[in-house]
Amino acid sequence: MCPVILPKDLPATATLINENIFVMNHERAQSQQIRPLEILFLNLMPTKIVTETQILRLLSNSLIQINVTFLQTSDYTSKHTPKSHLDTFYTTFEEIKDKSFDALIVSGAPVENMEFEDVQYWNELTRIFDYAEANVQSSLFICWGAQAALYYYYGIDKKPLEKKMFGIFEHENLDKNSPLMRGLDDVFYAPHSRHTGNSIEDIKEVRDLETLAYSKEAGPLLITDKSKRKVFITGHPEYDAETLSLEYFRDINAGLKIETPFNYFVDDDPEKGIKVTWRSTGSMIYNNWINYYVYQETPYNLKRDKK
Template sequence: MPIRIPDSLPAHAILEAENIFVMTEHRAMHQDIRPLNVLILNLMPTKIITETQLLRKLSNTPLQICVDFLQTASYTSTHTDPEHLKQFYYTFDQIKDRRYDGMIITGAPLDYVPYEETAYWDEVCKIMEWTKTHVHCTFHLCWGAYAGLYYHYGIKKFDLDKKLFGIFPHQILKKTSPLFRGFNDEFLAPHSRATDVNVSDVAAVPELEIMALTKEGSLAIAKTKDSRQFFVTCHAEYDANTLALEYNRDMEKGLTSVDLPINYFPDDDPTKAPVVTWRSTGQLLYSNWLNFYVYQSTPYDIKDIK
């Protein structure tokens, strides 16, 4: 089924070229069904790339998905055309009285920055508090996952001795969970982070359950037992070249100590095109989240979300 986005959003043409069913607002207005309303707080500097990655994964859904994009008012991105932000993004004051079936809080390149020193930390805290009463199910991604675990449960992050960078195998701890419907017993997914949390700290919170770990034992996916909040540290939405672009960017900065991403380039040769081994993981993860934890349980009348 289609994903519903503004007609002129740059991702529209990209997704249509990939044969992904995208519905324009004009066409959607003539269908007598209630779409799922999803809000994306996009904290990434490369906003258009992140928009396209997430919309690609949200495209395989049982109903129309009406997506709104949220930016911070306390910090304005310097990497995105201001006209793009003006045309496609809301600020919190503009949507705070609305309710949403689902929300995604993205990552941000803030590995070594303490939360309280983040320019928009107070605003993100306000938004995360707001999700408790205005969003049926929230999907915290990468930095957003660590920020959510810290804000909601006081779980502190720590810096890794070495960046977790590449494609890693994962073990599923809750194999009967609808989140993993269609998954293999083990799955591959990208990581690109220099931050982690102690799994024991997550396990000690009665409201939380650990769903998946990397094979080395690092947290990959956790959620609340009432399934209203998800915390995902892997990037199953990444494009084929995302890690390559990051690696090349770091090399251009003169960071010669940067390691090659693990299990990514064939023969560890950065001149060779990466082979995507995580595409199905990404599609299943996001569609299962939408199908089972948003669509199946959200109130029909969106005003009943609380």
């Protein structure tokens, strides 16, 4: 199995090694006669180290060598991640705007109740979206990142929900012949944690888009364009087992009103522990995206074949 290439001092590196996941440092990677996939990861989450580890864990399941460049916004600086971490491991758009990448990942962000144009880094984000059209083979957008991209590229606005979509929901595989759905069961589970959503009716109005997975409760989960260059994930198949639990007890301890996450705790009882039902789903989706939408489609010489 080929590894994700990570800096030795990145916190996620030690975590993944302790989980017996194969990672490689830059020095060893440079000695091999293989070109790794170059993935740009725009991390908009406040808890950047946690999100890094979740995404890198799934990328590490691939058989393809991957080099990840971490990107932060310049218009807004995270207050929940040490500055030393950002200075050491993150770059800005100005520093990479003249480069090309095989893939882009855009995380979610806790700004879903705001209008898109009111988000502090919206203008910078749209510049990155435009950049990706010309310089990235395939982009994957997660949760709010997916909502933002659907809005910017296709004019599909998010809609407020009556109550928070919070828990583990059943989804139907709508297109078993799609490369992105290869290996997924007819019915599978994935986490959601959001206050807004996208309507499948709005998505159907756009001829270039196809919904690949749908939940009666949570709505569309996986959406892709016909060119395989954009993938939208409205939920969080990358979540750790404890992620929803930490969010639930954080709000409980803060005195906030929050329902128990749906279909998450054993017998819906927080005292009985967590029932993990989505781990294979996340691995399969990311593996399929890397293999079929990125590796098999991207040019070998990125600079020469820059779009």
